[in-house]
Amino acid sequence: MLLIAVLVLLGAQLTVHGEKHSLTYIYTALSKPVGYPGIHEFTAMGLLDDKMIDYYDSENQVKVPKQSWMKERLQKDYWDKGTQSRRSKQQWFKVNIEILMKRMRQNDSDIHVLQWMHGCVGDVQDDGSIKFNRGMDMYNYDGSEFLSFDDGNGVWVASVKSAEATKRKWDGVLVLKEYTKGYLENECIKWLKEFLDYGKKHLKEVSKPEVFLYTTKSRVETNVVLNCLATGFYPKDIIMQIKQNGRVLGKLDGLKSSNVRPNEDDTFQQRDYVEILKSDVSTYSCRIIHKASDIDIEEVWAGDSNTGVIIGAVIVVLLLLVGVVLVVLKMTGKIGGAGRGARDINVAAIAVPAASPANGNAANASHVLLNQNEGRDFRSSGSNDDLKDGKGSKGSLSGSDSGVSSSGRESQTPEAASLLNNPESE
Template identity: 65%
Template sequence: MPNRTETSLKTSGTKLFAVMRPKLKSHSLRYIYTALSKPVGLPGIHQFTAMGLLDDRIIDYYDSENQMKVPRQEGTQSRKSKEQWFKVNIAILMERMRQIDSDLHVLQWMHGCEGETQPDGTLKYVRGLDMYSYDGNDFLSFDEKNGVWVAPTKEAEATKRKWDGVQVLTEYTKGYLENECIDWLSKFVTYEEQHPRNTSPPEVYLLAKNSMEDTNVRLTCFATGFYPADIVLRIRKNESVLAGEDGLMSSGVLQNEDDTFQRREQVEVLRSDLSAYSCEVIHEASNVSINRVWGKKLVIVFVICQTSVVFFSFLDPCLNSESIINIFRP
């Protein structure tokens, strides 16, 4: 029997090995389908949309109006059949819940998998996801461990009983998540590793506009056009980095149409505040480190959006680097 000292050494050695062992990199592949019960007639909102995401980046897209896609996995004909499936099932759910046709309803399906890259370069399955939501609420999800569907609402129980009774569906769902999905994920990851995209440095703009409060001004630091997505963006007051408790708001990293990324942060400050406000942007992949300082004189910022001039909004989706008319220069 090992003595206490030997046991302690073995335990310490195990902990040390765990610390020294390199962290495995994970990858994910998800497909999200969204269907509306009727068209809404708004630009950019389609009755049916399907998209594939590799590590949360769009690699595949299709909608009912444009019917265009990135030719990766499923063909356009497959997407059209799914579009028809959604139309039929929205009608079934509306009838089951005694809903009227004049109301708008939304059915969504998301499925995918996550894998970890092993030391030999292969991708090992970690977990899968297959779930449905209706009008923003969870409707059905697949319990992979027990091989059953979970119905969190009474309206979903009939579908659960029907699907649980089809053994072929259970086997197919489990097999897709653990095998087919992870195979496609491995192919996508390998392709991107063999065809790396060139890095792209961020373009950085310091913006300012009047606040709703006459005594305040809104400062925004906007970085766009960078790739890959990892970036550090900080707004400082003198030498202190501002955070949420200081009123800082962040968009997080968002994807542009050309697959580059953008991020913006903003904060409201008093016009009378004489502190030095600056923005620091670090993009290690492109070896860029930028630090810019707002001037003391307020410059009103406008942007052009859909041929009309409007005040810049923090959440305005039409903003891009070419839309800026007046900006703060360091």
Template identity: 65%
Template sequence: MYLFAVFVLLGTGLTVNSEIHSLMYIYTAFSKPVGLPGIHEFTAMGQMDGRMIDYYDSDVQRKVHKQDWMKERLPADYWEKGTQSRQSKQQWFKVNIDILKKRMNQTDDDRHVLQWMHGCEGETYGNNGHLKFVRGVDMYNYDGQDFLSFDDAHSVWVAAADIAVPTKRKWDDVQVLKEYTKGYLENECIDWLSKFRAYGEQQLEAASPPDVYMSAKKTRTKSNLMLSCLATGFYPKDIILNIKRNGRVLTKEDGLISSGVRPNEDDTYQRRDSVEILKSDIASFTCEVIHRASKMSVEKAWNHEFKDDENNMGMIGGIIGGVVVVVVLVVIAVVLVVLKKKGKFGSKESLNSDGTSSSGSDPAPPATVINIQDVAKPLLNDEEKEKGSKESVSSGDSGNSSDKGSAKSSDKSADGSNESLLKQQPEA
């Protein structure tokens, strides 16, 4: 789960003479409603360089744009097919959570969460800004634990837990699945990333300078204060923030702590650094913020005032609390896992052999054009195998099935799906 959070916060990184850009798609599903405002049973979204570009949830049930350039440059059928795809994936996740619960001998008393994330990173090269593939990401996570991921360098699936080993073996045997996944991560995803960056170039390149606030509050130690500097509302995410005492930059050795760069809900970023000091310290404390993209460089001084109210930074309003939806989902999922009485995958005794679901809705990677039945039968147990059905369930981005298809179909989606479904049925 924490690995997911790292990827969710992924944005534009700088190398010596180039930039790293990313396109990621994140799906999160709970086994039952959470009952908290803004937290949906199913959520899917796309992010480019840390900015949300499209969104879908189980309440709205429509794929919608989150950037104006997405609406302007992509045709209506892109959103219609995307809506159908995510409605299909919503059902896919529901079926597969139920299968995983049964596989792991879990009850309905606890709330479970299944996540899938895939996408790519590309590095710009040359004066024309072309992107070169750096790495791909395709990974599954269940109840806060890494489950399965794809190693595109070696074209193999990697099981992160014993419970995922049968799935890894089964999916490794489906050559077309590996070829399609590798092809999407290394080629199609990079093509879409390049296309999206070209579509939104003007908006993406527009830099926003940060607002800078410096304040202090009481700590549990009566003689001390927590001094904080907040920079918020900036884009892109690269920023330098230093708290200084009499001109000397404070570090971790001085007790400095940092939130790191985090997303706001308006596609900008924030960072807060803090250090505990003595109330009696009369030294000069300043906060230096440098945001090169917006050509901003400022150093603000603390006036040695503080408030009794621990929420003394409330003057900033909702800026601090605004976090992109997927980060909230990650945090909630972590909390739910911690609160669960049975938060692990279970003992090895619960490991079952592969089989087929009576509904035919066996788990399969929704990133591919493979039929849902094709590759995840190992997640099921022997009892379900005896009830196996040949009913076909589509996993294509459009939510529609077809008799024959190819991974080379021209009707492709940015998140790696297309309308064509391969009907090969490997032995269970």
């Protein structure tokens, strides 16, 4: 069972000027199966304000709603057309991951990951309309940024040398750049507003955080790790501070953070931690500010009596996530960063539950979760080699954010179709 946890803000009728919403589409393809339950060779999903609204994987090969209001408001034809779109994208990814492997002289003994994320963020206006704020269209390969679209300048940006051939080709396709920019700034925003209207009755939930301050063992005998955990909160915007004698600790003090992570029940968690001496007599506290639920609390660490303790309820909720990209890269010995764009936008990655602080055992984990990102969905029309050096085009990738056009039909421009059918050399 694949799950996603994240927030959804209030619907347009309850919003105020300046509030932001996002619509995201994420595709993740593996070069071959990894053999883990719930991790598929190809996965695609749509996210509204980081909450999964539709889902598709290579095992079931059907695009399905993940919210009741999506099922109620969108007709069968919508899902049928969306299924066709996702199946064609699955083939596109299969072809292009093979192209990238050949380009980089990689063999098929390792597992490789190609991920595409795209979408838009909009600001709510006083009249309830949504105004474009920013868009994102990017590809990651093996955990590092590969290629992204600079919406402001209307050009593709190659993050690595192996992406330069694709950049040159795609920059030369004027209709592709115009379509991509138009999609991000207009069509994506249109669908964002429409989906917000559909789900506004279900976008009102606010959940208060539970806060736990506890210590765990350190590798250094004289030290302990002081942890501040907030979990079960919704929406995801939260401020967390660990203080020493009233002073807020930072990175220079050795403070580390998990950042906001999804739970499996549409709420969030965050854990900040710092290593301290067992003999330290300072007063340590953790302050949590969650404006949505009107929470501003500060818990004081009671001392060594909490060492190694984590309340049972937290064990159930807390699942430290390891992205499937990282899992695959660890398996193949190719650990790498997530890339500039990834850091900017909370890189989306399928993830499996890792060890919790309580039991250190992930062997019996039965759920697979997905991290969120802001991205977009565009259409594919069968397989092509648009990533191929000197050949092909990205013209086969076109269409609306929802998987189908507003008329319910698969969206693809005539120019895109002709580019696909008649690939040209550089």
